[in-house]
Amino acid sequence: DVKVTQSSRYLVKRTGEKVFLECVQDMDHENMFWYRQDPGLGLRLIYFSYDVKMKEKGDIPEGYSVSREKKERFSLILESASTNQTSMYLCASSTGGALNTEAFFGQGTRLTVV
Amino acid sequence: DQQVKQNSPSLSVQEGRISILNCDYTNSMFDYFLWYKKYPAEGPTFLISISSIKDKNEDGRFTVFLNKSAKHLSLHIVPSQPGDSAVYFCAASALRSGYSTLTFGKGTMLLVSP
Numbered sequence: 001d002v003k004v005t006q007s008s009r010y011l012v013k014r015t016g017e018k019v020f021l022e023c024v025q026d027m028d029h030e031n032m033f034w035y036r037q038d039p040g041l042g043l044r045l046i047y048f049s050y051d052v053k054m055k056e057k058g059d060i061p062e063g064y065s066v067s068r069e070k071k072e073r074f075s076l077i078l079e080s081a082s083t084n085q086t087s088m089y090l091c092a093s094s095t096g097g098a099l100n101t102e103a104f105f106g107q108g109t110r111l112t113v114v
Numbered sequence: 115d116q117q118v119k120q121n122s123p124s125l126s127v128q129e130g131r132i133s134i135l136n137c138d139y140t141n142s143m144f145d146y147f148l149w150y151k152k153y154p155a156e157g158p159t160f161l162i163s164i165s166s167i168k169d170k171n172e173d174g175r176f177t178v179f180l181n182k183s184a185k186h187l188s189l190h191i192v193p194s195q196p197g198d199s200a201v202y203f204c205a206a207s208a209l210r211s212g213y214s215t216l217t218f219g220k221g222t223m224l225l226v227s228p
Contacts, residue, residue, distance in 0.1 A: 004157070009155075031213060031214075033215070033216075035218075040123070040220060041220060042120075042203060042218045042219055042220035042221050043158070043203065043205075043218040044218075045215060045216075045217070048210075048213070048215060050211075050213045056210065056211050056213070058215070090157055090158070092157075094214070102148065102160050102163065103160075103216055104160070105150075105157030105158045105159070106157050107155075107156055107157045108155070108156065108157050110155075
C-alpha cells in the first residue's frame, strides 16, 4: 500500500521561528511536491523535486525553501515563519516521467503561526 | 491568472441523484486531467483521470468527460451517496522544467443528503 507520511498533523509555531515540515514516501518515487491549501484558493504548488538534491520553484515559493538529501525524504523549510503562512501543508509524490502523473498525498500538516 | 477553474464552490444533491462537478481550463498545453477527493483533515485521494486524447473515462459510479474544444471537463457521480460528501479538486497536468506537475482548481464542496 502506497504511503506518504508527514511528520506532524498539527503544529503551532511563533512568528520568526524557523520551521521544518518533513515528508517521507515509501514508494521509491522520483518526484516529490509541497502544496499549501487555503480556503477559497485550492492547492497551490510551493516547490517540487524530481531527483535527490534537485529542486524547482512552484507558484508560490517566497518565504520557503526545501531540502531533498535522500530520495524518500522531502523537507519544507519556513525560514522565518509569518502569520500568513498559517495553512494546511500537503506533501505528495509521483513516479518520474511525463505520462504517469497521478500524485499520492500525505495526510497534511495544519500549521498555525502565532 | 487561474489556469484551472472550478466556478461552483459548493453543490448539494440528494442521495441517489446525479452529481455533476464542472471544471474549466485555459492552458491548451495540459495533457492529462485528474479528479481528487478530499475529506477534512485528510490529504486528497485520487479518484479518476482522463488523457487529453480521450473524451470519456468511466470507473464504477464515476465518469469524467472531456471537451477539448471548450476546454471543459466534468465529473459525474451516479448514483450519489452520502459518503461522497467531500471537496472535489480538478487538476491538470503539464510539463514544468520537463517534469509533470499538477495545477489544481479551488475545489467544489459536494454535499449529498440522505
